[in-house]
Structure formats: C-alpha cells, structure tokens
Amino acid sequence: xxxxxxxxxxxxxxxxxxxxxxxxxxxxxxxxxxxxxxxxxxxxxxxxxxxxxxxxxxxxxxxxxxxxxxxxxxxxxxxxxxxxxxxxxxxxxx
Ligand SMILES: [Zn+2]
Numbered sequence: 001x002x003x004x005x006x007x008x009x010x011x012x013x014x015x016x017x018x019x020x021x022x023x024x025x026x027x028x029x030x031x032x033x034x035x036x037x038x039x040x041x042x043x044x045x046x047x048x049x050x051x052x053x054x055x056x057x058x059x060x061x062x063x064x065x066x067x068x069x070x071x072x073x074x075x076x077x078x079x080x081x082x083x084x085x086x087x088x089x090x091x092x093x094x
Contacts, residue, residue, distance in 0.1 A: 012055060014073045016088060018080035019044055019052075027052075030080050031072070032088035035065035039085070042074060050076050 017029040027044030029052045040059035045051040053075050058067035078084060 012070050012073050013067065014075050016077040016091070017042070017052065017074040018078060018084045018088065019049065019076060020080040028080075029074055029076060031074060032085075032092050033058075033060060033065070033067065034092035035067060036060050036062050039088075052076060 015031040015033075017031050020028045020030055022028065027047055029042045029044050030039045031042070032038075033040050042052060042056055042059065053073070055071055055073050057071050058065065060067050062068075
C-alpha cells in the first residue's frame with residue numbers, strides 16, 4: 001500500500017470530468033470544484049471522449065483555493081447528467 005508523503009501536497013489533483021454538449025454543439029467538460037462549491041467548465045477540445053484530458057489552469061474564483069497554484073488534471077469519466085452531478089458533489093465530500 002502506498003503511503004502518503006509530504007510531496008502529496010504538491011501533486012496535481014485529478015478530477016473527474018463530465019462531458020456536456022451545448023445547443024450550439026460545443027463540447028464542454030465540467031468538473032466539480034470542492035473549494036468553490038461549483039462546477040468549473042472547460043473546453044472539450046473535440047468530440048472524442050478523453051480528448052480534453054490533461055492538466056488545466058484552474059478556473060477557481062476563490063483566492064484560497066489550492067487549485068489556483070496547482071491547477072488540476074481533468075479525466076473524462078462520462079456524460080454530464082443530473083446523476084453525475086450528484087455523484088461528483090458527493091465524492092468530493094468523502
Ligand atoms: Zn474552484
């Protein structure tokens with residue numbers, strides 16, 4: 001089992017991203033931010049699942065959010081649905 005080290009504080013967090021498509025056909029990725037208590041929206045890059053995965057600059061508006069320093073990594077896990085939104089909020093609290 002891997003032990004937690006002091007370096008973990010500097011690791012880039014990996015957040016589950018959910019794909020949404022706007023009425024205009026734009027592909028977006030939504031991630032739940034436990035610090036801002038809202039979904040941040042990033043571009044989906046293309047229609048290909050996983051195309052938007054990787055490191056992003058945080059869209060945090062809270063100055064005390066640690067993501068502002070580290071950014072975060074998006075990892076697409078599926079479509080943005082009401083259930084996905086509930087699950088994202090719940091997992092961030094665990
Ligand atoms: Zn945030």
